[in-house]
Every structure is written in structure tokens, then in C-alpha cells.
Amino acid sequence: MIESKYKTPDLILDIYSEFGQIGIWYCDKITGEEEISEEWASMLGYQACELNPMSDKKFAELIHPEDLERSEPIIHAFYSGQRLTYENEFRLKHKDGYYFWVSSKAKIYSWQENRPKLVIGTHVNIDRQMKMQEKLKTQTHSIVAAFSKVIELKDMYTKSHLENVANISVKIGRYMNLSDLNLECLYIAGHLHDLGKVQIPKEILNKTGKLTADEYEIVKKHSNDAFVILKEFDFGFPLATIVRQHHERIDGSGYPDGLRKSEILIESQIIAVADTIDAMLTDRPYRSKRSIEEVIETLISSKNIEFDASVVNAALSYLNYLR
Structure with a gap:
């Protein structure tokens, strides 16, 4: 499991500590492994075991179609090195069928042969604010x-x-x-x-x-x-x-x-x-x-x-x- 391999950087936790519940996701871009935390899954009404191992396809099915299209150039700019950090706001589909807004931030924490390897990101529920x-x-x-x-x-x-x-x-x-x-x-x-x-x-x-x-x-x-x-x-x-x-x-x-x-x-x-x-x-x-x-x-x-x-x-x- 990715989570057991890497210690979550304190910086990630500091960024969102004032907001309360933090959902964390991990991605190894070299091996293709993706994993979400229990908090990430619970925001959507799931247990982590129901969604792990996470994949790009699974995530695409959870994000609102309008937000997916809008997010693609932002994601591309992040992984291509045009942006040092990933920041985005979009809607995710809850297990009960409704959409809610989250704020997502991510950073590449390690590289391999000039390619992103370990990426760690966070999700925070901002539906009330939106x-x-x-x-x-x-x-x-x-x-x-x-x-x-x-x-x-x-x-x-x-x-x-x-x-x-x-x-x-x-x-x-x-x-x-x-x-x-x-x-x-x-x-x-x-x-x-x-x-x-x-x-x-x-x-x-x-x-x-x-x-x-x-x-x-x-x-x-x-x-x-x-x-x-x-x-x-x-x-x-x-x-x-x-x-x-x-x-x-x-x-x-x-x-x-x-x-x-x-x-x-x-x-x-x-x-x-x-x-x-x-x-x-x-x-x-x-x-x-x-x-x-x-x-x-x-x-x-x-x-x-x-x-x-x-x-x-x-x-x-x-x-x-x-x-």
C-alpha cells in the first residue's frame, strides 16, 4: 500500500488543519498505484476498501462531468511541470447520488528519471462555502x-x-x-x-x-x-x-x-x-x-x-x- 510506504508530509496537514476533515490521496505515477485515505472515502459515504485501489477511471466516474472537462488542462499542466502545485475546486458524487464541492491540492514529492513519481494530495469539503x-x-x-x-x-x-x-x-x-x-x-x-x-x-x-x-x-x-x-x-x-x-x-x-x-x-x-x-x-x-x-x-x-x-x-x- 502506498500509505504504508510513505509518511504523509506534515506540510499537507498544515495546509488544511483549520478546515477540519482532510481526505488524502496517494499516487505513484510510475507504478500506477493509487490509494485514498479513510477520510477521503467517508466524505463520499464509502469505506476506503470500497474504492481502493483507486484509479483514474474510478475518479473520472466520481467527478461531475462539467468539472472533469474543466479540470483536464489543470491536471495536464501540473504533471507536465508547468505548475509546481495542483489546486482545483470541483464536485464529487456522493454514494447517495448528490454532488458536493471539494477543494483539492497536491504536490509532487519525488521524481524518477525526470518523471513524477510520488504525488500526495488532499481533499476538503467546501460545499457549504460554495x-x-x-x-x-x-x-x-x-x-x-x-x-x-x-x-x-x-x-x-x-x-x-x-x-x-x-x-x-x-x-x-x-x-x-x-x-x-x-x-x-x-x-x-x-x-x-x-x-x-x-x-x-x-x-x-x-x-x-x-x-x-x-x-x-x-x-x-x-x-x-x-x-x-x-x-x-x-x-x-x-x-x-x-x-x-x-x-x-x-x-x-x-x-x-x-x-x-x-x-x-x-x-x-x-x-x-x-x-x-x-x-x-x-x-x-x-x-x-x-x-x-x-x-x-x-x-x-x-x-x-x-x-x-x-x-x-x-x-x-x-x-x-x-x-
């Missing part, structure tokens, strides 16, 4: 929907623009390999980045001609106006600041604070690019929409000047996909 997060997510989306209704009553274009920016921001974030939390943050911030425009008079908001200097100063207040509204809510991430910064530019030419480069949150930088893309691809009273080629040219010319190169490159990948 359900609480889902509840908070639902509440957050309800708040977003309420604000969206306010915006819709003010201006239908702004409402559709917010939806587009939210979706484009998430797509850019995916091309940048951002976490699910970052993507959720982008989705919400994209929906609310122009919330402050409810303060702008309609005659200025829908003006077909060029804005006067005074009118432009009124428009520029919208990012801070949104900040003032959103700062009263705790979304679990700096939503108000992200929205405040979405008109900042890395060369310091933006507003309201003239921030530069790393002073600007990455989510704000992504929304800034998504905002530009949708504005150019949409018909407006004062001009016709631009072609994708024109949008690409604009982004390329603004790379490392107004917009961060990594964000622009991700946006270009998205736009090339649309062509």
Missing part, C-alpha cells in the same frame, strides 16, 4: 439587475452598451486566463461601469453634435458618480474602484485621477478596452459603426500608449475570432 458564495452571487446579480433597470429608464443605448461591455470584458478575461472570480468581477463591473450616466442630462447624453467643453466635463463626472453609488455596497471585490478607473489610461491621459500603468486595476483596463470595442462597433446618433478591421487598427495603435499590451493582445484574439 453554496454561500452562490447565494451571495445571486444577491449581487439582483442588485445589478435593479441598477440596470434604472439605467434602462434613463437611456436604452446605455443599457445595451453595458451588456455588451460586460460580455466582451469576460471574453477578453478568458483569453487572459483570468480566474473565475476575476471573470465574475468583470461581468458585474461591465454591467455597472456607466451607472453614473444616470446623472447626465438626456440632452447631453444623446447629443448628435460635438460636446462643448462644459458638457464634456459633465460627462467625465460619470465614473466618479458611479463610484459614489457603488462604494456603499460590499461586493467582495473592489467594484466601485474598478468602475471609477475605467476611463484611466496607462499613459496618464485618462480621468478622473490621471493614473498610470500598474496604478490602474487590471479589471478597469480590460473594461476600458471592451468599452472602446463596443463603442466603435455600435451605431450612434452622431456616427455610423466602424468595421472590425478599424477597431483592430485602433487598438494596435493604442497598445502600450493608452492600453496595456496584454489586454490589447487578448482583445485582438477575440476580434480575430469574430472575423
Whole structure:
């Protein structure tokens, strides 16, 4: 048995000691031996003897199909040496038929001929935390929907623009390999980045001609106006600041604070690019929409000047996909 051959490193136990029950799994990648602890099995309603010896096939039957597909590139990156540690969250099927969330971490503890040999990992039941997060997510989306209704009553274009920016921001974030939390943050911030425009008079908001200097100063207040509204809510991430910064530019030419480069949150930088893309691809009273080629040219010319190169490159990948 693998467990009898190797002493479980204290580090593994330290990582999860605050969480309570720890399920441990062992794998010898050279011999193919796999084994789970009694605690690991009991989380799923089994005894270890019912599941041992464990195998990749058995595990694939226990993990939720959606999570299995999502986990495959993470597992590949770990065993190929692209990642030093394995960290993932997924759902496992209990003996009674329901799925529950676990947090899994693993590390390669020995190598043989440049190949992983001993791998030891842990599972912790995080189902309660994940359900609480889902509840908070639902509440957050309800708040977003309420604000969206306010915006819709003010201006239908702004409402559709917010939806587009939210979706484009998430797509850019995916091309940048951002976490699910970052993507959720982008989705919400994209929906609310122009919330402050409810303060702008309609005659200025829908003006077909060029804005006067005074009118432009009124428009520029919208990012801070949104900040003032959103700062009263705790979304679990700096939503108000992200929205405040979405008109900042890395060369310091933006507003309201003239921030530069790393002073600007990455989510704000992504929304800034998504905002530009949708504005150019949409018909407006004062001009016709631009072609994708024109949008690409604009982004390329603004790379490392107004917009961060990594964000622009991700946006270009998205736009090339649309062509």
C-alpha cells in the first residue's frame, strides 16, 4: 500500500488543519498505484476498501462531468511541470447520488528519471462555502439587475452598451486566463461601469453634435458618480474602484485621477478596452459603426500608449475570432 510506504508530509496537514476533515490521496505515477485515505472515502459515504485501489477511471466516474472537462488542462499542466502545485475546486458524487464541492491540492514529492513519481494530495469539503458564495452571487446579480433597470429608464443605448461591455470584458478575461472570480468581477463591473450616466442630462447624453467643453466635463463626472453609488455596497471585490478607473489610461491621459500603468486595476483596463470595442462597433446618433478591421487598427495603435499590451493582445484574439 502506498500509505504504508510513505509518511504523509506534515506540510499537507498544515495546509488544511483549520478546515477540519482532510481526505488524502496517494499516487505513484510510475507504478500506477493509487490509494485514498479513510477520510477521503467517508466524505463520499464509502469505506476506503470500497474504492481502493483507486484509479483514474474510478475518479473520472466520481467527478461531475462539467468539472472533469474543466479540470483536464489543470491536471495536464501540473504533471507536465508547468505548475509546481495542483489546486482545483470541483464536485464529487456522493454514494447517495448528490454532488458536493471539494477543494483539492497536491504536490509532487519525488521524481524518477525526470518523471513524477510520488504525488500526495488532499481533499476538503467546501460545499457549504460554495453554496454561500452562490447565494451571495445571486444577491449581487439582483442588485445589478435593479441598477440596470434604472439605467434602462434613463437611456436604452446605455443599457445595451453595458451588456455588451460586460460580455466582451469576460471574453477578453478568458483569453487572459483570468480566474473565475476575476471573470465574475468583470461581468458585474461591465454591467455597472456607466451607472453614473444616470446623472447626465438626456440632452447631453444623446447629443448628435460635438460636446462643448462644459458638457464634456459633465460627462467625465460619470465614473466618479458611479463610484459614489457603488462604494456603499460590499461586493467582495473592489467594484466601485474598478468602475471609477475605467476611463484611466496607462499613459496618464485618462480621468478622473490621471493614473498610470500598474496604478490602474487590471479589471478597469480590460473594461476600458471592451468599452472602446463596443463603442466603435455600435451605431450612434452622431456616427455610423466602424468595421472590425478599424477597431483592430485602433487598438494596435493604442497598445502600450493608452492600453496595456496584454489586454490589447487578448482583445485582438477575440476580434480575430469574430472575423
